[in-house]
Amino acid sequence: xxxxxxxxxxxxxxxxxxxxxAVTDGFRAATTDGALRVAVxxxxxxxxxxxxxxxxxxxxxxxxxxxxxVLVEFFYTSCPTICGLLVSRFQAALDGFVAQxxxxxxxxxxxxxxxxxxxxxxxxxxxxxxxxDGHIWRLARVADPxxxxxxxxxxxxxVLPDGxxxxxxxxxxxxxxxxxRLAGIYDPDKTxxxxxxxxx
Amino acid sequence: MxxxxxxxxxxxxxxxxxxxxxxxxxxxxxxxxLLALAGxxxxxxxxxxxxxxxxxxxxxxFPGLFxxxxxxxxxxxxxxxxxxxxxxxxxxxxxxxxxxxxxAPLALSWKLLPTVARGFVWANLISHAAVLxxxxxxxxxxxCTRYLLDQQATLGAALLIVAASLAIAxxxxxxxxxxxxxxxxxxxxxxxxxxxx
Numbered sequence: 558x559x560x561x562x563x564x565x566x567x568x569x570x571x572x573x574x575x576x577x578x579a580v581t582d583g584f585r586a587a588t589t590d591g592a593l594r595v596a597v598x599x600x601x602x603x604x605x606x607x608x609x610x611x612x613x614x615x616x617x618x619x620x621x622x623x624x625x626x627v628l629v630e631f632f633y634t635s636c637p638t639i640c641g642l643l644v645s646r647f648q649a650a651l652d653g654f655v656a657q658x659x660x661x662x663x664x665x666x667x668x669x670x671x672x673x674x675x676x677x678x679x680x681x682x683x684x685x686x687x688x689x690d691g692h693i694w695r696l697a698r699v700a701d702p703x704x705x706x707x708x709x710x711x712x713x714x715x716v717l718p719d720g721x722x723x724x725x726x727x728x729x730x731x732x733x734x735x736x737x738r739l740a741g742i743y744d745p746d747k748t749x750x751x752x753x754x755x756x757x
Numbered sequence: 758m759x760x761x762x763x764x765x766x767x768x769x770x771x772x773x774x775x776x777x778x779x780x781x782x783x784x785x786x787x788x789x790x791l792l793a794l795a796g797x798x799x800x801x802x803x804x805x806x807x808x809x810x811x812x813x814x815x816x817x818x819f820p821g822l823f824x825x826x827x828x829x830x831x832x833x834x835x836x837x838x839x840x841x842x843x844x845x846x847x848x849x850x851x852x853x854x855x856x857x858x859x860x861a862p863l864a865l866s867w868k869l870l871p872t873v874a875r876g877f878v879w880a881n882l883i884s885h886a887a888v889l890x891x892x893x894x895x896x897x898x899x900x901c902t903r904y905l906l907d908q909q910a911t912l913g914a915a916l917l918i919v920a921a922s923l924a925i926a927x928x929x930x931x932x933x934x935x936x937x938x939x940x941x942x943x944x945x946x947x948x949x950x951x952x953x954x
Contacts, residue, residue: 561813565820573827580831589839589902715902725905 590727593713594742601738605707609668609697612684614677617697619708620737626755627664627733628748631714631726633671634683639728639745643667644687646730646748651694653752663755665694670705670716671724672698712739761798768792769852778842781904782912786919789832789855793825796856797864804865821866822878828858833889835900842903883923890916 578584586592596602607619630647632640647665654663667689669675675683680696683689689696699705709716716726730751732741743751767773768791777783815821831837832855840847867875892900893913899906 559813559816562816562820565814566823569820569823569827573823573830576827576831580834580837586836588835588900592836713902717903717905719905725899727899727902 590713590729590742597739597742601734601736601740602711603738604711604733605704607699607704607708608701609699610677611691611695611697612677612680612689613691622664622666622733623737624735625662625664626735627666628751628755629666629668629712629731629733630729630745631668631670631709631712631716633669633724634675634679635671636723639726642745643728643730646745647689647694648687650748650752651688651690654693662693663752665689667694667696668708669696669698670709670714670726672700672702672705713742758799758802761795761800761802764791764798765795765856768795774848780911781838781901781908782915784838784841784904785833785912786915789851789859792852792855793829793860793863796860798860799856800861801864815866815869817871818866818869819874821862822870822874825859825863825866828854828862832859838901839903879923879927883920883927886916886920886923890914890918890920 581587582592582595586595604619608616609619610616628647628650630643632643634640644667647667650663650665669680675698677698680698684691684694684696687694687696699708712731714727716724719725728745730743730745730748731739732743732751732755734740741751741754768777768788774788777788832851837847837851841851842848870878890913893909893916895913896909897906899909901909
């Protein structure tokens with residue numbers, strides 16, 4: 558290889574590495590989910606307003622929860638797969654809070670994105686089966702589809718019909734800080750870490 | 758030239774693009790390679806069928822190969838596939854850069870590369886296709902948020918088939934290809950693996 562070609566090859570490799578670094582946030586994220594995790598960890602992002610109704614029929618705004626850290630998950634009650642794992646993690650977290658109250662009140666919020674089937678009655682039935690107390694752990698729905706879409710976009714949740722009446726969706730636990738900003742995203746099996754970082 | 762341009766235009770047609778991008782397999786294993794092929798066909802025709810040494814900067818073909826490998830690596834990232842589906846700007850960037858930075862430099866540099874380098878590229882292509890295929894087949898997580906898990910598994914199976922097919926084809930060429938020949942003055946010279954065009 559001649560000198561000129563060697564220099565050109567080195568320049569191309571340097572430019573190629575720079576391009577790869579640019580599109581992977583410094584080699585930290587190859588997937589869209591990973592990119593959002595990195596972005597949120599670097600800089601917590603504000604969330605849009607959303608009107609929710611919980612399993613008891615109580616209406617509240619997402620911003621009403623400010624002042625307390627909130628762990629959020631997205632699910633639908635008829636999910637045959639990953640949602641069971643998600644809610645079981647919140648069950649374990651709730652059990653932990655009850656057994657060892659930390660003094661800092663963390664809210665667990667499970668938001669259904671299937672507003673058609675997950676009525677307040679359906680949520681109440683599901684919450685009773687899970688043992689969600691409605692105080693620390695609330696199951697909620699968003700009635701307004703536009704607000705729901707904005708909320709899902711803000712959390713980076715993509716919901717796709719699976720062709721069998723259900724949905725494919727991201728499975729993660731989202732930490733919202735006391736200022737109401739999305740501050741952390743965790744795999745379901747890292748829920749304990751999310752609880753710890755929320756101060757629970 | 759015309760074939761390459763025609764292929765490119767067809768790939769740009771909205772129904773064709775939407776159809777291919779409707780599945781992860783179509784997006785990653787059909788559309789992107791065909792965009793590269795279109796760029797390669799046009800570049801080779803524009804260069805008059807000769808490899809492009811580019812004033813000595815690409816005499817051995819390595820800089821051109823590296824351009825193609827890095828550009829291909831960028832467009833193989835799951836987040837880039839998602840971004841292409843979500844953003845028209847990224848989609849346009851894909852249609853511009855894949856032919857220009859993957860297909861064209863590869864077509865213009867391939868014949869300049871030493872045989873060993875070409876074999877190295879094929880070997881890496883096969884191993885990467887196999888590893889990615891296995892990863893996509895067994896991963897319980899969606900790597901692309903815009904595609905369903907079963908589409909990811911289908912792509913994984915297809916990549917494994919591609920890897921196996923390439924490995925068998927190259928092994929066959931190596932075993933059943935040109936026998937070891939005697940070149941005057943240089944002793945025995947092993948048969949070259951002649952790669953698919």
